[in-house]
Amino acid sequence: MALALKAQHTFETENLESHRKIVKFVLLKKSEPDHSERAELASFEETMLPHLDAAHNLARWLLRNEQDAQDVVQEAYLRAFKSFSGFHGSNGRAWLLTIVRNTSYTLLKKNRAVDLSTTFDEEIHASDHESASPAAILEHAEDAELIGKAMHELPAEFREIVILRHQQDLSYKEIGEILRIPPGTVMSRLARARGKLKEYFAAQIGKEK
Numbered sequence: 339m340a341l342a343l344k345a346q347h348t349f350e351t352e353n354l355e356s357h358r359k360i361v362k363f364v365l366l367k368k369s370e371p372d373h374s375e376r377a378e379l380a381s382f383e384e385t386m387l388p389h390l391d392a393a394h395n396l397a398r399w400l401l402r403n404e405q406d407a408q409d410v411v412q413e414a415y416l417r418a419f420k421s422f423s424g425f426h427g428s429n430g431r432a433w434l435l436t437i438v439r440n441t442s443y444t445l446l447k448k449n450r451a452v453d454l455s456t457t458f459d460e461e462i463h464a465s466d467h468e469s470a471s472p473a474a475i476l477e478h479a480e481d482a483e484l485i486g487k488a489m490h491e492l493p494a495e496f497r498e499i500v501i502l503r504h505q506q507d508l509s510y511k512e513i514g515e516i517l518r519i520p521p522g523t524v525m526s527r528l529a530r531a532r533g534k535l536k537e538y539f540a541a542q543i544g545k546e547k
Contacts, residue, residue: 488538496531
């Protein structure tokens with residue numbers, strides 16, 4: 339099933355550059371590095387700032403609020419810089435997205451903005467979708483606006499795994515490292531998430547008949 343996620347919640351070039359400057363300012367201001375730490379800050383920016391758009395996208399999808407997403411990204415970058423001396427891996431994006439995810443969930447739990455264990459509402463989205471053709475479901479799955487609505491209906495644990503796989507193009511192993519679950523669990527959870535999306539699309543087809 340093709341998912342039109344690439345264009346969702348991405349920064350325009352001007353906005354991305356503006357946010358990049360804000361993040362750099364926050365890092366400089368709040369971390370207050372001395373002369374010896376400025377070289378480390380420069381190395382951190384070179385390694386991690388290229389992943390700013392990915393960090394923003396994940397936070398935006400999880401939080402469903404632009405301002406919260408920007409605040410979380412800034413906080414995540416600050417946390418990442420403070421822990422950067424302990425980073426010895428080669429996958430900076432996965433490492434950073436782990437911090438973004440954890441920071442997002444901290445905010446969600448603090449604000450109690452969502453019930454993280456919420457399940458997909460089968461009664462609302464159930465219909466005579468079993469009769470929907472695969473071609474019709476695929477056509478709806480390629481509708482970016484409908485994808486957005488369907489994604490917002492998913493529980494956070496399903497939403498994040500779809501984003502990490504289909505938008506960030508991460509491997510099952512990388513996703514497992516971020517979520518701290520085995521690759522097999524990643525695959526089964528992703529399959530369940532895709533199934534829920536398919537149910538949603540099929541339900542929309544049923545409403546249009």
